[in-house]
Amino acid sequence: MRRFLRDNSLTLFFGLLCVLAILGDAAAGVRVFNAEAQQHGEETISFWRYLVSARFGEAMAENWQSEFLQFSFFIMATVWLYQRGSVDSKTKEDLGVESDQKELIGEHAKQGSPRWAKAGGLTTWLYSHSLMIVMTSFFAASWLVHSLTQWKMFNDEQLAHDEATVSWSRFVTMPDFWETTLQNWQSEFMALATMVIFSVYLRERGSHESKPVGEPHSSTGRSH
Amino acid sequence: VRHVFVMFVLWFVFLSACLAWWGLNALSDF
Numbered sequence: 001m002r003r004f005l006r007d008n009s010l011t012l013f014f015g016l017l018c019v020l021a022i023l024g025d026a027a028a029g030v031r032v033f034n035a036e037a038q039q040h041g042e043e044t045i046s047f048w049r050y051l052v053s054a055r056f057g058e059a060m061a062e063n064w065q066s067e068f069l070q071f072s073f074f075i076m077a078t079v080w081l082y083q084r085g086s087v088d089s090k091t092k093e094d095l096g097v098e099s100d101q102k103e104l105i106g107e108h109a110k111q112g113s114p115r116w117a118k119a120g121g122l123t124t125w126l127y128s129h130s131l132m133i134v135m136t137s138f139f140a141a142s143w144l145v146h147s148l149t150q151w152k153m154f155n156d157e158q159l160a161h162d163e164a165t166v167s168w169s170r171f172v173t174m175p176d177f178w179e180t181t182l183q184n185w186q187s188e189f190m191a192l193a194t195m196v197i198f199s200v201y202l203r204e205r206g207s208h209e210s211k212p213v214g215e216p217h218s219s220t221g222r223s224h
Numbered sequence: 225v226r227h228v229f230v231m232f233v234l235w236f237v238f239l240s241a242c243l244a245w246w247g248l249n250a251l252s253d254f
Contacts, residue, residue: 008231015235022242057246064243141243149250 022060029056054156058149065146066184068139074192075132084220085200087211091220103128143181147172150180 005012030050037044050056074088079097083089101108105128109118116127126133147168154176155165171177195209201217204210211219 004227004230007225007228011231011235015238052245052249054250057250061243061246138239138243141240141247145243145247145250148247152250 025059026051026056029059054149054152057145058153061142061146061149062180062184065139065142065181066188068135068142069185070188070192072132072135072139073189075135082220083196083200085217086196086220087199087209087222088196089220094221146181147177150177 026047030045030047033050033053033055034044045053078088078090080095081089082092082095084092097103100106103117104110104113105117105124106120114127116123118124119127151166151168151171154171158165166174199210202210203213203215205213208222211222
């Protein structure tokens, strides 16, 4: 157990913060929901009921989809694009998908390499892109959930005002949907651009997200 | 290392379960 905690502390730290933030948001969200319900003379709901509501799911999935989009873009863009001096960029010579030798693929696999890196063919191709495949799959799933939950809420609102409901396929072309979607996307792209360029000149001693304090601004990447 | 793989699987399942939960609730909710 001790070993489990020590060897996974980075994931556990963020995982725990994530769960606490989700619960905190639900606790705040149910109060907001109930305050509005009371204003309109409607029934209030319990915390547990709120956890299964479309309103809560919408709040969560809206943010999740943009995070998975961010990582998908970052993983892909850093294969091909370059920022001189950034800790998040590869060196100019290394841009692109790299050689099998450098990627330890097939005959170049070493002792302890994943079996799928040695296998060759489709297996190795799939494994070579597994991070991207999984991230974009989670993006697609959370985007779908976001659209479904927001669509549900939109139609409830329409019904409450005696207005016509819309189909899901119609809803995902409406400005109501794209306003919240793009609100989230812009902040992710802002964060990426900021991290990429700030890490050229700014430092945090000891952090993997920083170059060594004394490393020249012109040094690109992590391996110095 | 097995206990790191357990962490990986746990997190993967957590993400999938959350999304499935919110998605299914949306389809059956108010």
